[in-house]
Amino acid sequence: NAQLHFLAVAAGKEYFGTATDNPELSDSAYVTQLSNTTDFNQITPGNSMKWDATEPSRGIFTFSGGDAIAAQATKNGQLVRGHNCVWHNQLPAWVTNGNFDNATLTSIVQNHCSTLVAHYKGKIALVSWDVINEPFNDDGTFRTSVFFNTMGTSYIQVALNAARAADPGAKLYINDFNIEGTGAKSTAMLNLVKSLKSSGVPIDGVGIQAHLIVGQVPSTIQANLAQFATLGIEVAITELDIRMTLPSTAALLAQQRKDYQTVIAACKATKACVGVTVWDWTDKYSWIPGTFSGQGAACPWDENLVKKPAYDGIVAGFTT
Numbered sequence: 001n002a003q004l005h006f007l008a009v010a011a012g013k014e015y016f017g018t019a020t021d022n023p024e025l026s027d028s029a030y031v032t033q034l035s036n037t038t039d040f041n042q043i044t045p046g047n048s049m050k051w052d053a054t055e056p057s058r059g060i061f062t063f064s065g066g067d068a069i070a071a072q073a074t075k076n077g078q079l080v081r082g083h084n085c086v087w088h089n090q091l092p093a094w095v096t097n098g099n100f101d102n103a104t105l106t107s108i109v110q111n112h113c114s115t116l117v118a119h120y121k122g123k124i125a126l127v128s129w130d131v132i133n134e135p136f137n138d139d140g141t142f143r144t145s146v147f148f149n150t151m152g153t154s155y156i157q158v159a160l161n162a163a164r165a166a167d168p169g170a171k172l173y174i175n176d177f178n179i180e181g182t183g184a185k186s187t188a189m190l191n192l193v194k195s196l197k198s199s200g201v202p203i204d205g206v207g208i209q210a211h212l213i214v215g216q217v218p219s220t221i222q223a224n225l226a227q228f229a230t231l232g233i234e235v236a237i238t239e240l241d242i243r244m245t246l247p248s249t250a251a252l253l254a255q256q257r258k259d260y261q262t263v264i265a266a267c268k269a270t271k272a273c274v275g276v277t278v279w280d281w282t283d284k285y286s287w288i289p290g291t292f293s294g295q296g297a298a299c300p301w302d303e304n305l306v307k308k309p310a311y312d313g314i315v316a317g318f319t320t
């Protein structure tokens, strides 16, 4: 009966964790396993700290959803990853359609980040904040968004500076997907971090989401993590899941076990990789089927909350 957080610590990591979400907290069988700190010593709120949840109207902040997740974590002594301050998705319409000029949007971003980060300062055992989420397109160009279109790349430094001022002790991350292996998008992230550091903008880590596909884990994952580490920052695997085309078969589950092992082993081998978070631990609450029709079974536990071979892959990744 292996225990993922214990194995992560034995491998030199700070934590093993999982995303969770408020509706799931009414499922008592789920909550019992979520509260098992030998597996999960860290949780990330899947939705309730995002902009649409926390500042639904300009200057009106609502923290009830995020606070419920924070309370759940605190009750069990779990760390929390703040997720997230600035993202192009799950924005309230007043931000997206506000037609603000650069100066106004700058103060809106500043106020959102500093109010959000300040609210949780000292209230939770914070592992870090995803201050910027998904700034790049897959080809490494900057993603267009209301922020980029109005402020250019300055929104990134505005948000990071605001977060640092609000909680000087918090580790500040930029988090993105499709930066698991080397390639144009990873190079763009490396260059962004370099340029932020050279201009004195606070940045402590890069979050590698790792929404992966069975049989398609990039072979360069370990080399890629090592490249980020050369910048003198942390990395973390922040949203790991490995999806397949349904139905799941014994062969797919066996490949998925290997794929989980590959990702965990890459983190283990990289001193700067501080921890791993799965994007929910059970297929019962995975976001995959709702987004990728016909795909799923991406998590290490099945929808009946029973461990899959993927669990053993995580164990093997930490121990071999």
Ligand code: G3I
Binding pocket: 046, 047, 089, 090, 133, 209, 239, 287
């Ligand atoms: O809140 C509404 C609710 O009022 C409505 O009744 C219901 C009906 O569909 O939808 C609810 O909103 C959903 C929301 O999750 C909260 O449950 C959205 O439809 C749904 O699209 C949204 O999905 C979230 C997704 O981000 C949005 O992009 C997923 O739960 C969440 O796991 C996912 O997480 C993201 C990370 O933040 C960033 N990286 C990628 C990752 C996966 O997409």
